[in-house]
Amino acid sequence: MKKIILMICLSIFINEIKAQSQQGNMLIKNGTVLTVTKGTLEATDVLVRNGKIAQIGKNISAPSGFSVVDATGMFVMPGIIDAHSHAGIDAINEATSPVTSEVFTGDAINPFQMSLYRALAGGVTTIHAMHGSANAIGGQCETLKLRYGVKDPEQLRMEGAPRTIKFALGENPTRVHGGSGIVPRTRMGVEFVIRQAFSQAKEYMTQWDNYNKQKQQKGFRGMPPAYNARLETLAEILKGNIWIHCHSYRADELQMLLKVCKDFGIKKIVFQHVNEGFKVAPELAAYGAMASVFSDWWAYKLEVYYSTAYNAAILTKNGVVTSINSDDAELMRHLYHEAAKTQKYGALTDEEALSLITINPAKQLGIDNRVGSIEVGKEADIAIFNNHPLSIYTVPMMTIVDGVVRFDREKDPADMRIYVDPKQDLDAVSLQEDYQVDRCMEGAEFMFENIFGANLEE
Amino acid sequence: MVLFTMLFAGFAEAQFQQSQPEPKELSPVSRTYAITNATIFQAPGRKIDRGTIVLKDGLITSVGKNVSIPPDAIVIKGDSLHIYAGFIDGLSHAGVTKPKDESNRERPKDPGNPSPEIAGITPYQDVRTSLNPTDKSVEDLRAAGFTVTQVIPYGGMLPGTGAIISLTGKTADEMILAGKSVFYSELAPAQRVYPSTVIGVMAKWREMYRQATLAKNYETLYASNKAGLNRPASDRSLEAFYPVIDKKLPVLFEADKYLDIQRVLALQADFGFSVIVGDVKEGWDAIDKLKAAGAKVFLSLELPEEKKDKKDDKNPPKKEEPKKDDSAKADPEKEALEKRKAESIKQYIGQAATFKKAGIPFGFSTLTVKTSDIQSNLRKMIASGLTEDDALAALTTSPAQLLGLSDRLGSVDQGKIANLVISDKPYFNEKAKVRYVFVDGLMYKYDPKEQPKTDVPAGINITGTWTVTTQTAAQKQEEKVTFTKEGNTYSGSITGAGMSQAVALEGIELTGNKLKYSYTTQAEGQSLKVNVEATIAGNTFKGTSSAGSSTSFSIEGKKDPKR
Known part of the structure; x- marks a missing residue:
């Protein structure tokens, strides 16, 4: 009995530790509120209670104990969401095998990376911390809330966000694996690897379902099927519990994966990069596939030559849920500029352009019921700009996550590091931390030695 | 070439000898010792002034003020000595042979x-199979006052099981206090x-x-x-996981950084195994x-180095400097x-005190610390809030308890294993030197005169030719090493049995009386880099030579008289 009480006490204690992530109260006064989903509201107040948006309206008075942010003359928008990032994690590519669905970037969360704070300084509040693109089926990804300042990695997780996994088509997986006589060496091989993996997972599911059924019978004696974490995860994709986010460029391979998904009954699919998405936009829309693209970045390798800055606009106009992502710690700091480019290339409306970095990526991560717009009941993830966020002159002033100010241009100290490495030289503090051209391939370099030399500059 | 072939053959032979019957040696004259009239710290908070300890056949037979001394006892006059229970280390590689680097x-x-x-997955391995009692690391750790350590095998994510060993013994088996003490893992x-x-x-x-x-459940079903x-x-x-699942064997993770600890605890939370x-x-x-x-918890005895010129900051000249030198002052960011x-x-130095305040019992581990830093690091911890009693507890009673050895170790009490550390001043005193270490009742004596002061660089002159003797377990090998000096840089060469021509020395460093050099030689078609570290005293030096990562030998150098 004593033991049981102790266990209960312990579990309460653990839960408390888990639930510590702060939720704030505040009143944001008199700003121009860009709700994204419910229009633009001039001179409007937003009341935040316990980390959630409690009220939106005029002349709201602050309950006692609530901090007040004067947003007069400023623009208040939902926190920016980056559907493709590799920040906040210590490991990106388990590049040793063409299928690594069992690994999970959420096991390597690093809340101390300065790039997280810099992203906040660009109005970003949620990121999709993805596995890299070395494998046809990569690892599971984690959706993080940028509660920069917390130390416990658990507190960076966006609890309850759907599980996601990284897939990759084309040059990256074929270059990493194909050279040493391992499938895939070609695009055909990539399709084969994915189909084979799903087929094995189906078999695996059947085996376990049968075993579990038999186990119900009285007096059953038998050997359980071999447990396999890789197939276990793939089975969860087939069951619809994990969403695919697939690194992809060419129209033919987009079509290929749509077909594979159709054959295996998979509905939740988001294409990442999708530089040729504009060629197959109606097909993507018809399937319900979504697309997360760069605004105007291409030609960094052969399969990315055929591209256009109109991609996001064409996809949007064809009814594809589209977002603009960074895939990069530096680009992540000005996603509002990236979104604004769609007004030059494609003449999207303010709301359409802002949707690309707020409600649409929220939809792609399955969290649009919680974040991505300023609506009563949603989590208070808010970015405040001194000009319209799509203006070239805009400067992010304050970023709020769960009602807690995590970035304040006026008040934050110069040195925002949480842990200071006692061995690091002072001048080793660099502006471009971990900066690389293609973070997607980070950690995969050693796989190239025998084939192409260690050249990853693309 | 031959030289190294022979050296390594010698090493293999030394290992082979361990499994041979006892060499034909006479037993020691007596295994009874009495240390009289000493200050005895039996355990944190328990001190005897001018007391006597009697050790017999590896055990403490009596401790106290009025203790009669057996006639066969070897008597050590302890008038100015301070006696503590032998220190216990929670985690090290002492005596564990490192496998060949296969990167x-x-x-x-x-x-x-x-x-x-x-893949680094060898949880079935047992560290006892790779223990070498003659490895220098055993001697080094013992000289720092440690008598017992928990050793773990080298490897990747699951290197195997660890063991608790005494830092004495002629064979691996003689060292063992407890085999399979932990299931060892690194997030490596x-x-x-x-x-x-x-x-x-x-x-x-x-x-x-x-x-x-x-698998375990199915085996149970099958057995029925x-x-x-x-x-x-x-x-x-x-199968190696089974005792972990049964909570009969704790999992010991090396986790130095905060995020590593978090990751280890995430795994622990998933499965609920006992964790160290x-x-x-x-x-x-x-x-x-x-x-x-x-x-x-075992806290590392390694600490980050404080900036050396910080000492200069404290000196008065600094206060004058800014007046003259504006550029130094004009960098508030720096x-x-x-x-x-x-x-x-x-924060790093204060970690032990922080744990103490939080009420978590902890021991220390020496896995990554230089043994020569241990005493000074302990003093730093004490200066930042750990009491001397806390520090002593973390070296003796706490680890004994954490390792489940309290009934045998951790305090100076009758009936316990005769493990003692004896210093000439209170151990945490800056000038304290370890004079004796007893392990399993065996005496190791340290003569402070043998350790020359480090601050006497004057009069040291290495130029000339030295005869360097390498002592392996089986034999001695001689080489000739010549140093020349031009300006402030040294160069040199080495010749020896089996070397067809002189080999140039690399990286010669002389700091105070510490000499370092290395050279590359060929053995069995492989090139081997040999690193030498030695301490000079007049015309002789003593030190170690290590090749690759596999092992190290003691060496002694003697300067040849000028021709």
Whole structure:
């Protein structure tokens, strides 16, 4: 009995530790509120209670104990969401095998990376911390809330966000694996690897379902099927519990994966990069596939030559849920500029352009019921700009996550590091931390030695 | 070439000898010792002034003020000596032979499916099979006052089981206090094969634990009635998990950094095994979680170095300087960064005191610390809030308890194993030197005169030719080493038996009386880099020579008279 009480006490204690992530109260006064989903509201107040948006309206008075942010003359928008990032994690590519669905970037969360704070300084509040693109089926990804300042990695997780996994088509997986006589060496091989993996997972599911059924019978004696974490995860994709986010460029391979998904009954699919998405936009829309693209970045390798800055606009106009992502710690700091480019290339409306970095990526991560717009009941993830966020002159002033100010241009100290490495030289503090051209391939370099030399500059 | 072939043959022979019967030596004259009239710290808070200890056949037979001395006792007059229970170390590689560095080997054809050994998955290994009692690390740790350590095998994510050993004994078996004491793990990725990342390691860990649980349950079912059932597959790696699943064997993780601790505790939370977190360097923010997980803790004795010129900062000249030198003052950003770094270092040094305040019992581990830093690091911890009693507890009673050895070790009491550290001043005193260490009742004596002061660089002149003797377990080998000096740089060469021509020395460094050099030679078609570190006293030096990472030998040098 004593033991049981102790266990209960312990579990309460653990839960408390888990639930510590702060939720704030505040009143944001008199700003121009860009709700994204419910229009633009001039001179409007937003009341935040316990980390959630409690009220939106005029002349709201602050309950006692609530901090007040004067947003007069400023623009208040939902926190920016980056559907493709590799920040906040210590490991990106388990590049040793063409299928690594069992690994999970959420096991390597690093809340101390300065790039997280810099992203906040660009109005970003949620990121999709993805596995890299070395494998046809990569690892599971984690959706993080940028509660920069917390130390416990658990507190960076966006609890309850759907599980996601990284897939990759084309040059990256074929270059990493194909050279040493391992499938895939070609695009055909990539399709084969994915189909084979799903087929094995189906078999695996059947085996376990049968075993579990038999186990119900009285007096059953038998050997359980071999447990396999890789197939276990793939089975969860087939069951619809994990969403695919697939690194992809060419129209033919987009079509290929749509077909594979159709054959295996998979509905939740988001294409990442999708530089040729504009060629197959109606097909993507018809399937319900979504697309997360760069605004105007291409030609960094052969399969990315055929591209256009109109991609996001064409996809949007064809009814594809589209977002603009960074895939990069530096680009992540000005996603509002990236979104604004769609007004030059494609003449999207303010709301359409802002949707690309707020409600649409929220939809792609399955969290649009919680974040991505300023609506009563949603989590208070808010970015405040001194000009319209799509203006070239805009400067992010304050970023709020769960009602807690995590970035304040006026008040934050110069040195925002949480842990200071006692061995690091002072001048080793660099502006471009971990900066690389293609973070997607980070950690995969050693796989190239025998084939192409260690050249990853693309 | 021959020289090295012989050296390594010698080493192999030394290991072989361990399994041979006792060499024909006479027994010691007596295994009874009496240390009289000494200050005895029996345990934290229990002190006897001018007391006597009698040790007999490896055990403490009496401690106290009025103790009669047996006639056969070897008497040590302890008038100015301070006696403590032998120190206990929670985690080290002392005496463990390091396997050959295989990072240069060819990558397997299918890096996704490496053999378990290449993947670092060898939980069935037992550190007892790679113990070498003559390894220098045993001697070094003992000279620092340690008598018992928990050793763990080298390897990747699952290197094998550890053992608790006495730092004495002629054979590996003689050293063992407890075999299979822990199931050892590191969140260490494999080199260029699966699992090559920490996320791969975590996934593999979980998969193996779940597989082992299923396999174990099935084995139980099979054992109950074999008829009509397929025979269970045998898997050494999964079987190694069984006692962990039963909570009969704790999992010891090396986790020095805060995030490593968090990751270890995430695994622990998934499965609920008993966990020990070892060589913790950055654990203060994880205290609540460690408590909640019921984790046992060994804090690292390694500390980050404080900036050397900080001492200069404290000196009066600094206050005058800014007046003259505006550029130094005009960088407030740099000053602020310096300040944060200094604060950070303080947290590391204050870690032990922080744990003490939080009420977590802890021991220390020496895994990564230089043994020569141990005493000064302990003093730093004491200066930042740990009491001397706390420090002593963390070296003696606490680790004894954490390792389940309190009935045998940890205090100076009648009936306990005769493990003692004896220093000429109170151990935590700056000038204290260890004079005797007793392990299992065997005496190791340290003569302070043998350790020349480090601050006498004057009069040291290495130029000339030296005869250097390398002592392996089996034999002695001689080489001639010549140093020349031009300006402030040294150069030199080495010749010896089997070397067809002189080999140039590299990286010659002389700091104070510490000499370092290295050279590359050929042995059995492989090139070997040999590193030498020695301490000079007049025309002689003593030190170690190590080749690759496999082993090290003691060497002695004697300067040849000028011709």
